[in-house]
Amino acid sequence: xxxxxxxxxxxxxxxxxxxxxxxxxxxxxxxxxxxxxxxxxxxxxxxxxxxxxxxxxxxxxxxxxxxxxxxxxxxxxxxxxxxxxxxxxxxxxxxxxxxxxxxxxxxxxxxxxxxxxxxxxxxxxxxxxxxxxxxxxxxxxxxxxxxxxxxxxxxxxxxxxxxxxxxxxxxxxxxxxxxxxxxxxxxxxxxxxxxxxxxxxxxxxxxxxxxxxxxxxxxxxxxxxxxxxxxxxxxxxxxxxxxxxxxxxxx
Amino acid sequence: xxxxxxxxxxxxxxxxxxxxxxxxxxxxxxxxxxxxxxxxxxxxxxxxxxxxxxxxxxxxxxxxxxxxxxxxxxxxxxxxxxxxxxxxxxxxxxxxxxxxxxxxxxxxxxxxxxxxxxxxxxxxxxxxxxxxxxxxxxxxxxxxxxxxxxxxxxxxxxxxxxxxxxxxxxxxxxxxxxxxxxxxxxxxxxxxxxxxxxxxxxxxxxxxxxxxxxxxxxxxxxxxxxxxxxxxxxxxxxxxxxxxxxxxxxx
Numbered sequence: 001x002x003x004x005x006x007x008x009x010x011x012x013x014x015x016x017x018x019x020x021x022x023x024x025x026x027x028x029x030x031x032x033x034x035x036x037x038x039x040x041x042x043x044x045x046x047x048x049x050x051x052x053x054x055x056x057x058x059x060x061x062x063x064x065x066x067x068x069x070x071x072x073x074x075x076x077x078x079x080x081x082x083x084x085x086x087x088x089x090x091x092x093x094x095x096x097x098x099x100x101x102x103x104x105x106x107x108x109x110x111x112x113x114x115x116x117x118x119x120x121x122x123x124x125x126x127x128x129x130x131x132x133x134x135x136x137x138x139x140x141x142x143x144x145x146x147x148x149x150x151x152x153x154x155x156x157x158x159x160x161x162x163x164x165x166x167x168x169x170x171x172x173x174x175x176x177x178x179x180x181x182x183x184x185x186x187x188x189x190x191x192x193x194x195x196x197x198x199x200x201x202x203x204x205x206x207x208x209x210x211x212x213x214x215x216x217x218x219x220x221x222x223x224x225x226x227x228x229x230x231x232x233x234x235x236x237x238x239x240x241x242x243x244x245x246x247x248x249x250x251x
Numbered sequence: 252x253x254x255x256x257x258x259x260x261x262x263x264x265x266x267x268x269x270x271x272x273x274x275x276x277x278x279x280x281x282x283x284x285x286x287x288x289x290x291x292x293x294x295x296x297x298x299x300x301x302x303x304x305x306x307x308x309x310x311x312x313x314x315x316x317x318x319x320x321x322x323x324x325x326x327x328x329x330x331x332x333x334x335x336x337x338x339x340x341x342x343x344x345x346x347x348x349x350x351x352x353x354x355x356x357x358x359x360x361x362x363x364x365x366x367x368x369x370x371x372x373x374x375x376x377x378x379x380x381x382x383x384x385x386x387x388x389x390x391x392x393x394x395x396x397x398x399x400x401x402x403x404x405x406x407x408x409x410x411x412x413x414x415x416x417x418x419x420x421x422x423x424x425x426x427x428x429x430x431x432x433x434x435x436x437x438x439x440x441x442x443x444x445x446x447x448x449x450x451x452x453x454x455x456x457x458x459x460x461x462x463x464x465x466x467x468x469x470x471x472x473x474x475x476x477x478x479x480x481x482x483x484x485x486x487x488x489x490x491x492x493x494x495x496x497x498x499x500x501x502x
Contacts (some may be wrong), residue, residue: 014297016457017455017457017474018457018459018472019280019284019297020284020293020294020295020296020297021284021288021294021425021427021474022281022284022285022286022287022288022294023427023429023459023472024459025281026280026281029270029277029299030273030276030277033270033271033272033273034273035273036273037272037273042271043271043272043273044271044301045271045298045299045300045301045306046265046270046271046297046298046299047296047297047298047299048280048296048297048298049296050295050296051455051457055296077437077441077458077460078437078438078441079437079441079444079445079457079458080441080444080445080448080449080456081448081455081456081457081458110438114438114439116438116439116441116442117442118437118438118439118441118442118445119438119441121441122438136462137462137467153460153461153462155462156462174272176272176274178274186328186329186330186369187329187361187365187367187369187370187373188365188367188369190328190329190330190331190367190369190370190372191367191368191369193330193331194330194331194369197331197332198331204268204302204332205331205332206267206268206269206302206330206332207328207330207332207333208269208274208275209328209404210404211387211388211404211406211407216388221269221274223268223272
């Protein structure tokens with residue numbers, strides 16, 4: 001019913017040596033992936049790059065030309081290794097300077113005599129960007145073109161996502177159904193599953209093994225944007241598993 | 252002492268719709284990041300791409316031309332969405348066919364009558380690749396050129412890393428020291444920390460805030476490959492924090 005919504009895509013760009021060194025285990029990719037799926041945005045690519053300006057500029061430009069939105073995390077604090085804002089300005093070829101509104105925001109929690117040069121760095125915002133506020137800290141992220149620049153601290157990043165959520169264009173939501181293979185091994189259902197996937201090209205059907213306590217467990221996931229097509233795919237997968245169980249009573 | 256070791260770099264390429272949709276939360280990036288740091292390989296970039304052949308080929312070729320090693324995870328099972336082996340063969344411009352040794356490995360756990368076409372797919376190995384075995388499953392990964400292709404299931408991937416660990420060229424190990432800022436706010440030490448970072452350009456010095464129970468906690472990390480330089484950097488950071496605490500008794 002209604003007209004088909006267009007496809008909205010996104011990429012995530014995680015910026016930070018601490019993720020690449022293993023010191024910090026990223027928690028933002030999974031959060032943004034869930035967020036995108038829930039609102040109807042297709043997360044299509046993720047990159048993690050170090051705190052190196054040329055790397056950030058190259059990744060931002062590669063991703064922003066390809067996807068509806070780019071969400072970046074990390075590198076917007078007051079220290080010398082926080083170079084995201086300058087790199088974004090360079091990627092867009094715009095100037096960057098201290099934003100008076102941000103200075104005012106910082107002054108709500110920082111005494112004027114404590115607003116040193118380092119803290120003022122957090123007010124450097126590329127020209128043409130809109131601020132993205134958050135409830136956790138006074139330092140904002142920003143939104144320029146199709147790039148949304150957020151903090152790396154998960155609670156702050158999540159608050160920034162909340163702040164932009166209503167302004168994002170979204171497409172049809174992905175409907176995701178998970179079917180437990182219930183002991184039928186992946187190699188037994190693979191051929192039949194491939195036939196279902198080929199017959200219903202509008203669906204994305206995946207098979208995901210996990211290995212726990214010495215045993216494999218398999219789940220089949222049927223994804224699509226049309227409820228009827230997803231339901232038909234699920235019926236076919238369940239019929240396949242049933243027929244395999246009947247054929248091999250030992251399963 | 253001894254001659255300086257050369258720098259060895261790596262990238263990780265995670266392949267799988269399930270990571271991008273948020274269904275599966277990746278655990279392999281952090282593991283490989285720790286592994287690389289521990290053995291003296293600089294993890295320089297990570298990408299996550301969907302189960303789409305052109306995307307995998309493009310990412311493999313972009314990364315393998317730039318870094319010493321590329322570690323891929325995911326997409327080597329028996330189902331239709333497992334297309335990594337074919338994509339790698341395409342990226343290298345080599346053929347791919349059923350590898351008799353892998354068929355023999357599969358037959359150690361699978362009865363000949365159960366070795367169907369889907370399971371035989373797991374024996375498709377690009378020409379010129381060497382097998383990467385693991386202790387968890389009989390299906391191997393493989394190593395071609397500078398690309399090491401591994402499973403997505405963490406326990407299998409980790410066993411494959413163990414299998415290749417001794418064969419990887421490694422550089423000088425990164426020495427990493429973490430200093431808790433002990434209540435000194437990031438904005439207070441940022442300027443001094445930037446001066447230390449500028450004075451010791453051979454070090455990578457980062458400041459990492461975290462936010463827990465309504466309070467910020469900051470850690471400063473000093474990374475480098477020369478033990479003397481790291482120790483000097485740590486001394487300078489500790490002296491900086493001490494002087495700031497003395498200046499601001501309220502901290």
